[in-house]
Amino acid sequence: MAEVFVSIGSNTEREVYIKRCLDALDAHFEKLALSPVYESEPVGFEGDNFYNLVASFKTELPVGELSKTLKKIEDDNDRCRTSEKFSGRTLDVDILTYDALIGTIDGVTLPRGEITENAFVLWPLAELAPKARHPVLAETYQQLWLDYDKEKQSLYPVPFIWRENDLSA
Template sequence: MKAEAALGLGGNLGDPVEAFATVLRRLERHEAVARVRPSSVYRTAPWGKLDQPEFLNMAVLVETDLPARALLDLCLALEREGGRERRERWGPRTLDIDILTYGGQVIDEPGLQIPHPRIAERAFVLAPLAEIAPGLLIGGRSVADLLEEVIDETIRRDPAATERLSAVLQSAPR
């Protein structure tokens, strides 16, 4: 059974655009992923821990045969391959991948909460997600409506990073 899942990608160390491109290529090549639809790249101020560089963030919709737990395992493996080290909560990172939604399901298991528990308060997640799925319902409310409540003008589409991501993806062998 295929499910549409929304993923959030972020990073502020190393080269986040290259890290995002690697994740998108890996998802496109994965046998259990049928479709990958990315948002633009957004530049956002740090959240939670403020004394660190700005983040680049984006959202990705995937259609997958993977159960939610297996998708989480894939995301964690991609983070590790991207050099992710979990040192401090909300701290700087090379790559972060969160499962934001999974087929409209509500999942609350150890280590796996879907929808993402803080999605409604995070404009840096909602802005890119609203670009590709404004009508997606989370807790009975659309992503676009949730974004209106937490809109933050410091979160902005980064045309240069978005164009670079597109160029990196087009130049890579499929």
């Protein structure tokens, strides 16, 4: 079974859609582990702030099937696919890594570039898997976060409870 890390974000009814996403992931995949939840300003457009977190789980699905499953979870949660690329959304679930695969597999680029570009991906990933290593850079996520320019993007820990699990930082 492959270990997968995904980023999860929402800026529309954030708490509702994040909880629905976590319910769906928990129903589909084994050994769901979650980072704390953070609030971030939108990147690339003006709009409401996002809630973001990272989840890891085990799956036997190949990359392409996993991507389809995650898109269905987004669609089941009112994701509008006709909006501009950089716009608000009910739910965004992106594959960050799939084991240590590198390259474009079934249309999915691995590892996802946002890992090192966006605080709202890297900080939760470093919290969830500090000793795991980036498949290309071979540095730990903890070290990548320590080296990240914190002035680049604002990110705030938020209180968040899902199924009696405290996902607050």
